[in-house]
Structure formats: C-alpha cells, structure tokens
Amino acid sequence: MRIFHVSDESEILVFHPRLPERTDLDATTGLVWAINEKCLPNFLTPRNCPRVCYRIGTETTEQDIQTYFTSGTASHVIVIESKWFETMKNTTLYLYEFDIHGFTLQDQVAGYYTSETTQLPIAKFEVENLFEELFKRHVELRVVDNLWDIYDDIQKTTLNWSMCRMRFTQPRK
Secondary structure (H helix, E strand, C coil): CCEEEEECCCCCCCECCECCCCCCCCCCCCEEEEEECCCHHHHCCCCCCCEEEEECCCCCCHHHHHHHCCCCCCCEEEEEEHHHHHHHHCCCEEEEEECCCCCEEEECCCCEEEECCCECCCEEEEECCHHHHHHHCCEEEEEECCCHHHHHHHCCCCCEEEEECHHHCCCCC
16 A cells, blocks of 8 residues: 655655644644545645545445446546636645555545654655646546535535535635
C-alpha cells in the first residue's frame, strides 16, 4: 500500500507532527497526516478548494451507481465549485510518499493514516496538471455553482463520501 501527503509546498524535507484542527481528535497530540492511494484523488485540488468527493464502496447499490455516475469507467467523483476552476487549472501540487510503517489507519473510508512521530518522505512527485491527473486515475470531475445540494444528497446514499474544506464554499441558496 502507498500513502501520500499532498501539498502546494515543493521543498518539504521533514514532516513534524502538528496539532489537529479537527474537534473530534485529541488537541494535545500532534499528527503527520497521509492518504492512501485509493482516496488520493480527494486531495488533487487546490488546498482550500471546497469539494464533495464520493466513490463506489463495497456496500454501494446499483441504484446509487446509476444515479450518481455518468461514466462507465469511473468509480470516483470529485465535485468542485465553478469559482475554483481557474485556480485548479493553475495549481501545482506535490505528492510526498511515505513508508507505511510508523503510520496507523485513522479512517478506513476516508483513507487517512496518521503518525505521531516525525516522518521523512521516501519520494516526491510533482503534479502540474490536476485535471489530467484526475482523469488518468479515472475520476469523474464535476463543476457546479454551489456544492450544498450534492453535499446534502450524497450523505443519504450507500457511496463512500468525503466533504473537504466546506467552510470555503458558497453560501447555501
């Protein structure tokens, strides 16, 4: 299994644990975060780009596949707001790969792994064209005016889903 940290910073040599911002985690324990390769597309967007991400899981029904996918080859969808399109087109990201040893699974569906110790990347990859990278990974990309409808709908499905950076989204209509 491969795990990565995604950043817009190109020269990170050492990853030190940072205190989490999430309120559901221990605020006194610093963590280094990584994502597995299956869920990596969820992070192939600009850092603060709000997005609704979903993919087919083991419990996903055929009805949900028919309703929420338009491509016969995609098993993953990323939905962004149109105001982020240009930023995404002009963003370069860096994938820092880690050795899985020293990391613990934090969330199976989201693909999160964490480490409480300082980590050194074993490789770094530059991604200059985020759209191309998503398409190469058979991810369907959707661009909408506002994320709130899909945000509400997708939570009622059997799909595996993740909502990222929603505090930066457009207000509900």
